[in-house]
Amino acid sequence: MPEIELTAGSIDYTDTGGPGEAVVLVPGLAFDESVWQPVVDELRDGFRVLVPVLPIGAHRRPMRPDADLSAHGVAAVLAEFLERMDLRDVTLVQNDAGTAQLLVGVCDERIGRLVLTSCEALENYPPGIQGRTLHAMSRIPGGLFLLLQSFRVPFLTRMQTSLGGMAKHPIPYELVRRWYGPLLTNREVRRDFAKFCRGVRKDTYLEAAERLKRFRGPALVAWGAEDRMMPPRTGRRLAALLPRGEYVEIPDSRTLIPLDNPRALCAELRRFIKETPADRS
Numbered sequence: 001m002p003e004i005e006l007t008a009g010s011i012d013y014t015d016t017g018g019p020g021e022a023v024v025l026v027p028g029l030a031f032d033e034s035v036w037q038p039v040v041d042e043l044r045d046g047f048r049v050l051v052p053v054l055p056i057g058a059h060r061r062p063m064r065p066d067a068d069l070s071a072h073g074v075a076a077v078l079a080e081f082l083e084r085m086d087l088r089d090v091t092l093v094q095n096d097a098g099t100a101q102l103l104v105g106v107c108d109e110r111i112g113r114l115v116l117t118s119c120e121a122l123e124n125y126p127p128g129i130q131g132r133t134l135h136a137m138s139r140i141p142g143g144l145f146l147l148l149q150s151f152r153v154p155f156l157t158r159m160q161t162s163l164g165g166m167a168k169h170p171i172p173y174e175l176v177r178r179w180y181g182p183l184l185t186n187r188e189v190r191r192d193f194a195k196f197c198r199g200v201r202k203d204t205y206l207e208a209a210e211r212l213k214r215f216r217g218p219a220l221v222a223w224g225a226e227d228r229m230m231p232p233r234t235g236r237r238l239a240a241l242l243p244r245g246e247y248v249e250i251p252d253s254r255t256l257i258p259l260d261n262p263r264a265l266c267a268e269l270r271r272f273i274k275e276t277p278a279d280r281s
Contacts, residue, residue, distance in 0.1 A: 001033070001053075006080045008073070009063035013081070014051040016044040021273065022087050023047045025258075026078065028096020028119070029134075030057030030179055030193070035095070038262035043269065052081045056097065056196045058179045062188030069192055070199030075102035082110045091273055094119050095258055096166075101208040104215045113276060114219045114242075115269065118230045118255045121205050121238045128229035129161050138197035144190065151180040166255040168226055212241050218276035219245045222268055224253040224260065246272070 001012040014033045023043060025036040033040075033051040040049050054074055055063045063069060068076070078099055082090065089112030094100035098120035103111060120127055126135035137143035150156040151163075154173045158164040163171055182189040212219075219242040223235030232249060239247035248268055253260030 003061065004081065004084055006077055006084065008055065008067035008069070008077050008080075010061045011055065011077065011081065012053045012060060014040065014049070015085075016040065016047075016049045018044070018048045020047040022090040023049050023269070023273075024082070024087065024090045024092050025049065025051045026092065026094045026097075026100050027051065027054065027058070028056075028094075029196075030183065031096065032058035032060075032179060034175060034178060035256065036258050039258045039266055039269075042262055042266040046270075047273075050085065050087070052078065054078060054099065055192045056099075057183055057189070057193040059189060059192070060182050062186065063192050065191075067192070067195075068199075069195035071099070071196070071201075071204050072102055073199065074196060075099050075106070079103055079107045079110075082107060088112075091115060091269070093117065093269070096120070096255060098125070098205045098208065101205060101212060104208070105211040108215070108217070111215075111217060113217055113273065114215060115222060115272070116219070116235075116238060117222045117250075117257050117265065118224045118227050118235070118253075120230070121234050122209055123202075123206055124230060124234050125200065125202055125205050128165065130163075130165060130229060133161070134197060138194055144194055144197065148180065148183050148190070151176060152184065166229055168224075168252055168254045168260045171256070171259065209238070209241055212238070213243070215242055215244075217244065218272070220268065220272045221245060221247045222257065222265060223247070223249050224255055224257050225249040225251050227254045229255045244276075 003010045091113040093115040095117045137147040221239035239245040
């Protein structure tokens, strides 16, 4: 994978290239580019698709020790990536984490369209039993290290209180090993992950929601119809905040829509991009 040197450190990214409109897919907490691979495969015909691996758990390159990896710090990493890649009027698509919301009002000139798919929003932080457990363990000395050991055991990752509750369909354990390998084997990656977990406040996304009210570009909120961790009612409220917001539900999916039903998500993305010029008039 190519890498790019940013202020916080080097990050890996996927870039399909090509002359089409740029679509930037943002992975969530402790997911790398592979969580978006089915969507990349569907969209690469007609779009330039980029996937930055943000330093929130599944990254393979530790950040600088003094890097700001709070929620806003990681959003700054994403903003710098867009700038360094000279991307403008992109369709920015977020899943699981709420990072993309924090860019609204910060680098609007680079965001032509905003797509939020089953992600942390409003007061739903930490989300679900998974989020609450992670939030609590990150504040106990040694707690994150102990929690992460569960991802060494396939049976435990399939539980509804773990990754199994985030997807409608079984997640191949090979993907779990890929996502959590850096966390389990690299102390500095765990340091980065802990910084992020401890740096997100309970009101982070409530504050972000106030800025969403001022986003003038087209916005699509695409939610997993069977999501338990990020309830559809949160998605509907999120869409209502956006001046040009539209809400759709993706059937047969929970939080990890890119894995559960990538075809339906891509159909909505293609329709949305075709129907909505990337302007803020």
